[in-house]
Amino acid sequence: MIDSFTGPALLRASAMAVFAVFAAGAILGAVRPAMAEARASHFKLGNGMEVVVIPDHRAPVVTHMVWYRVGAADEKPGKSGIAHFLEHLMFKGTEKIAPGDFSKIIARNGGEDNAFTGHDATAYFQRVAKDRLPLIMEMEADRMENLRLLEKDVLTERKVILEERRSRVDNSPSSILGEQMMAALYQSHPYGVPVIGWEHEIAELEQPDAIKFYQRYYAPNNAILVVAGDVTEAEVRKLAKKTYGKAKPRAERVRDARPREPKHAAPVRVTLEDPRAGSATIQRYYLSPAYSSAEPGEAEALELLMKVATSGTTSRLYKSLVVEKKKAADAGGWYGGSGLDSGRLGVYAVAAEGVAISEVEAAIDEVLADVRENGITQKELDRARMDAIASHIYGSDSQSSLARRYGWALASGRTVADVESWPERLRKVSVEDVKRVAQKHLIEKQSITGILLPVEKATKRSKKGNDEARKS
Amino acid sequence: MIDSFTGPALLRASAMAVFAVFAAGAILGAVRPAMAEARASHFKLGNGMEVVVIPDHRAPVVTHMVWYRVGAADEKPGKSGIAHFLEHLMFKGTEKIAPGDFSKIIARNGGEDNAFTGHDATAYFQRVAKDRLPLIMEMEADRMENLRLLEKDVLTERKVILEERRSRVDNSPSSILGEQMMAALYQSHPYGVPVIGWEHEIAELEQPDAIKFYQRYYAPNNAILVVAGDVTEAEVRKLAKKTYGKAKPRAERVRDARPREPKHAAPVRVTLEDPRAGSATIQRYYLSPAYSSAEPGEAEALELLMKVATSGTTSRLYKSLVVEKKKAADAGGWYGGSGLDSGRLGVYAVAAEGVAISEVEAAIDEVLADVRENGITQKELDRARMDAIASHIYGSDSQSSLARRYGWALASGRTVADVESWPERLRKVSVEDVKRVAQKHLIEKQSITGILLPVEKATKRSKKGNDEARKS
Numbered sequence: 001m002i003d004s005f006t007g008p009a010l011l012r013a014s015a016m017a018v019f020a021v022f023a024a025g026a027i028l029g030a031v032r033p034a035m036a037e038a039r040a041s042h043f044k045l046g047n048g049m050e051v052v053v054i055p056d057h058r059a060p061v062v063t064h065m066v067w068y069r070v071g072a073a074d075e076k077p078g079k080s081g082i083a084h085f086l087e088h089l090m091f092k093g094t095e096k097i098a099p100g101d102f103s104k105i106i107a108r109n110g111g112e113d114n115a116f117t118g119h120d121a122t123a124y125f126q127r128v129a130k131d132r133l134p135l136i137m138e139m140e141a142d143r144m145e146n147l148r149l150l151e152k153d154v155l156t157e158r159k160v161i162l163e164e165r166r167s168r169v170d171n172s173p174s175s176i177l178g179e180q181m182m183a184a185l186y187q188s189h190p191y192g193v194p195v196i197g198w199e200h201e202i203a204e205l206e207q208p209d210a211i212k213f214y215q216r217y218y219a220p221n222n223a224i225l226v227v228a229g230d231v232t233e234a235e236v237r238k239l240a241k242k243t244y245g246k247a248k249p250r251a252e253r254v255r256d257a258r259p260r261e262p263k264h265a266a267p268v269r270v271t272l273e274d275p276r277a278g279s280a281t282i283q284r285y286y287l288s289p290a291y292s293s294a295e296p297g298e299a300e301a302l303e304l305l306m307k308v309a310t311s312g313t314t315s316r317l318y319k320s321l322v323v324e325k326k327k328a329a330d331a332g333g334w335y336g337g338s339g340l341d342s343g344r345l346g347v348y349a350v351a352a353e354g355v356a357i358s359e360v361e362a363a364i365d366e367v368l369a370d371v372r373e374n375g376i377t378q379k380e381l382d383r384a385r386m387d388a389i390a391s392h393i394y395g396s397d398s399q400s401s402l403a404r405r406y407g408w409a410l411a412s413g414r415t416v417a418d419v420e421s422w423p424e425r426l427r428k429v430s431v432e433d434v435k436r437v438a439q440k441h442l443i444e445k446q447s448i449t450g451i452l453l454p455v456e457k458a459t460k461r462s463k464k465g466n467d468e469a470r471k472s
Numbered sequence: 473m474i475d476s477f478t479g480p481a482l483l484r485a486s487a488m489a490v491f492a493v494f495a496a497g498a499i500l501g502a503v504r505p506a507m508a509e510a511r512a513s514h515f516k517l518g519n520g521m522e523v524v525v526i527p528d529h530r531a532p533v534v535t536h537m538v539w540y541r542v543g544a545a546d547e548k549p550g551k552s553g554i555a556h557f558l559e560h561l562m563f564k565g566t567e568k569i570a571p572g573d574f575s576k577i578i579a580r581n582g583g584e585d586n587a588f589t590g591h592d593a594t595a596y597f598q599r600v601a602k603d604r605l606p607l608i609m610e611m612e613a614d615r616m617e618n619l620r621l622l623e624k625d626v627l628t629e630r631k632v633i634l635e636e637r638r639s640r641v642d643n644s645p646s647s648i649l650g651e652q653m654m655a656a657l658y659q660s661h662p663y664g665v666p667v668i669g670w671e672h673e674i675a676e677l678e679q680p681d682a683i684k685f686y687q688r689y690y691a692p693n694n695a696i697l698v699v700a701g702d703v704t705e706a707e708v709r710k711l712a713k714k715t716y717g718k719a720k721p722r723a724e725r726v727r728d729a730r731p732r733e734p735k736h737a738a739p740v741r742v743t744l745e746d747p748r749a750g751s752a753t754i755q756r757y758y759l760s761p762a763y764s765s766a767e768p769g770e771a772e773a774l775e776l777l778m779k780v781a782t783s784g785t786t787s788r789l790y791k792s793l794v795v796e797k798k799k800a801a802d803a804g805g806w807y808g809g810s811g812l813d814s815g816r817l818g819v820y821a822v823a824a825e826g827v828a829i830s831e832v833e834a835a836i837d838e839v840l841a842d843v844r845e846n847g848i849t850q851k852e853l854d855r856a857r858m859d860a861i862a863s864h865i866y867g868s869d870s871q872s873s874l875a876r877r878y879g880w881a882l883a884s885g886r887t888v889a890d891v892e893s894w895p896e897r898l899r900k901v902s903v904e905d906v907k908r909v910a911q912k913h914l915i916e917k918q919s920i921t922g923i924l925l926p927v928e929k930a931t932k933r934s935k936k937g938n939d940e941a942r943k944s
Contacts, residue, residue: 077662077731078660078731177738180659180736183660184659184740188665188673192659193660198659198734199734200735201731201732257550259549259550263671264652265648265649265744266744268742269740269743270739273738
């Protein structure tokens with residue numbers, strides 16, 4: 001019932017999916033709704049809870065989301081996985097709702113619900129007919145304050161999560177590699193800890209850990225309500241006051257600042273040989289600023305840089321590696337800029353049959369070096385910008401992605417104004433800006449390169465992977 | 473005045489020194505004094521402070537050490553460097569002693585003093601004439617309880633430490649690489665954080681951080697007194713009661729358990745190109761158990777494995793790489809087993825002129841693969857064991873290394889009995905044990921490989937270091 005989105009790097013089976021999701025994350029966080037009536041209104045309840053209302057009267061349905069400003073990067077050392085664990089436990093019941101009934105009630109009312117956990121935020125959402133909104137808000141407000149965490153439910157759910165980890169991470173070589181890359185990339189910042197948690201730490205999470213985390217972070221003054229759909233601001237305001245408005249704010253609600261990354265001095269490489277892997281693939285991440293941490297204009301320039309250089313079949317990377325040189329079966333990249341503290345630039349490629357992964361890597365390096373040295377053209381920039389703005393406008397047609405966009409932004413350090421000024425800010429990016437951020441952020445010592453090699457167990461060498469070139 | 477030993481991997485200029493120190497660490501922690509009279513006695517004061525007395529009547533001098541069971545691995549995230557910082561601040565004075573006078577008083581009394589901080593322990597020690605022992609004990613007990621931490625002193629010392637970091641780490645390519653390797657190796661455990669701290673975090677440490685750390689960890693029930701020298705147990709007991717015995721124990725004294733490492737799935741590589749580097753070098757670490765965390769007999773077998781395979785000019789590694797193949801100018805290795813939570817196996821080599829580092833690595837891999845597959849001979853084992861025991865016996869001649877041995881062991885999870893039974897335990901190791909631990913712990917996915925390449929700035933490529941082989 002609960003589809004936990006626990007960090008793209010670890011819970012998607014294929015490299016492709018990973019990057020698609022990342023790109024989506026960046027998009028979701030930062031675009032203005034296109035629908036004429038979709039201007040969001042934003043206000044606070046007396047207890048500090050923020051509310052965003054996005055009217056959309058095309059159909060009598062609403063998307064209701066509650067976002068908490070807490071995620072896996074707020075966990076204490078040794079307690080990895082507790083944010084995601086608690087997300088599961090939020091479905092266990094309250095005084096009014098029996099364990100497991102939350103989603104059943106919503107389904108019985110013709111709705112659907114879900115939840116996800118990231119490094120920076122945890123969100124719960126439902127999509128229901130408009131007239132069921134009061135019920136949903138009452139239920140969600142109830143579990144914000146009155147969650148019942150019985151020890152037996154916690155222990156049962158722990159098994160579920162361990163199984164989730166096994167199926168999503170341990171069964172997927174690319175997820176394993178992604179996890180190892182993140183862990184090796186982040187020397188200090190908790191983005192290096194997987195959202196789902198390390199297995200041995202999940203296995204030791206207990207009822208008091210969940211209660212402590214719940215009591216510390218689940219409070220109206222640490223939450224954002226986003227309602228998109230066939231409602232008016234006035235309606236939502238009234239309902240919100242009646243439901244969430246009754247919840248007591250907590251004194252200590254702002255999360256602690258996370259440790260910042262030290263300067264990186266040397267590039268890192270991780271090589272995973274796994275007989276279950278498909279083709280040989282290469283992934284590379286570069287540490288970069290995020291929208292919320294970048295200097296003015298830098299994140300927007302990174303966004304367009306990565307679109308031109310790496311995103312889609314018209315990108316330089318794809319054209320060079322797949323179309324012209326035929327060294328890769330697929331290639332792409334993304335800017336992941338939606339994090340609270342920092343972002344990443346990503347590139348990947350799947351080796352074409354018979355091509356050594358070192359050749360693929362050299363071809364990637366060539367494309368990136370060219371962009372760093374010579375920048376991109378005005379025409380490329382214009383097209384990428386137009387595509388970006390257009391696809392975000394299309395994205396605005398989806399009620400739920402619109403709601404996510406605002407929720408994600410507000411939960412990770414940005415404002416409603418940031419969301420709405422995004423196309424305008426994209427329009428200001430120049431080719432010089434793109435070249436400058438390429439030179440500043442596509443730098444080797446800030447990078448980690450992950451190589452995934454399909455190796456037959458029988459022929460697996462006992463030696464080091466230095467001779468990657470001989471394989472694939 | 474304060475020579476801070478803040479983790480060998482980061483504060484020694486040359487790769488050689490790094491490994492020498494590591495090896496020493498392992499040795500220090502685990503040997504029985506050879507002198508007939510040097511049997512240590514061990515007791516506790518009423519306030520929980522442990523005392524070890526090691527009589528040594530060859531000269532009228534004493535070595536006095538106080539060890540606290542706290543180190544850099546006990547720092548809170550974002551507060552790296554505070555353990556070492558506090559070690560510096562312990563010389564700032566009390567009500568009775570003016571700032572900076574501590575060491576002056578000792579020097580005026582003909583003694584010398586020092587201190588060091590590691591990941592697991594912080595220690596203060598003095599060497600003085602026997603009749604000055606009461607004075608020293610009074611002064612050390614005084615600063616255990618009555619340290620005065622003025623804001624201005626904290627800020628001044630912070631500059632000193634930042635300068636220390638610059639000169640010891642940032643000016644040394646091998647220290648930089650070592651730091652990056654540790655950070656990339658430890659995915660979760662704080663051994664990945666440098667003892668001296670990350671620069672940006674040191675820069676933000678303030679008086680309240682130091683006070684908090686001092687108050688939490690500096691207490692008699694978290695300390696071990698070691699006195700070696702021309703004293704009897706009765707003398708020390710009497711003096712200890714009179715000085716340390718008066719200090720109040722604190723309720724919360726045992727450090728929290730540190731996060732454990734998750735399973736590693738893939739080997740990691742870090743390549744640093746630095747024009748200041750001398751020859752091209754390779755270092756590799758394998759995560760392993762420590763004496764305090766290993767299954768019975770495993771640490772002892774690892775100790776002898778690494779001696780036979782890598783330690784000294786008679787080791788397999790040296791003979792193969794330096795003597796026979798002439799691929800390396802130097803080569804060696806060590807078992808670092810003195811940590812509280814885990815240990816490391818290390819190997820390194822310096823490329824001979826004109827030899828590519830990838831060739832050197834292949835030669836290392838060959839030696840290690842052979843040991844894993846075929847083990848070592850009884851003769852090799854016997855000689856390594858004899859050497860180990862002998863050199864520890866010689867080490868026992870040094871009063872201060874004897875004192876350190878006990879202090880280090882007790883501060884990092886071992887007992888006096890562990891220290892004293894070590895030669896006996898070494899004697900039980902068989903060639904089968906060695907082969908078994910080689911197969912179990914010299915495994916690729918538990919490893920990180922660091923490559924240091926001297927590259928002229930002028931010729932530094934902008935591309936990836938995949939073609940290491942072409943260089944050096």
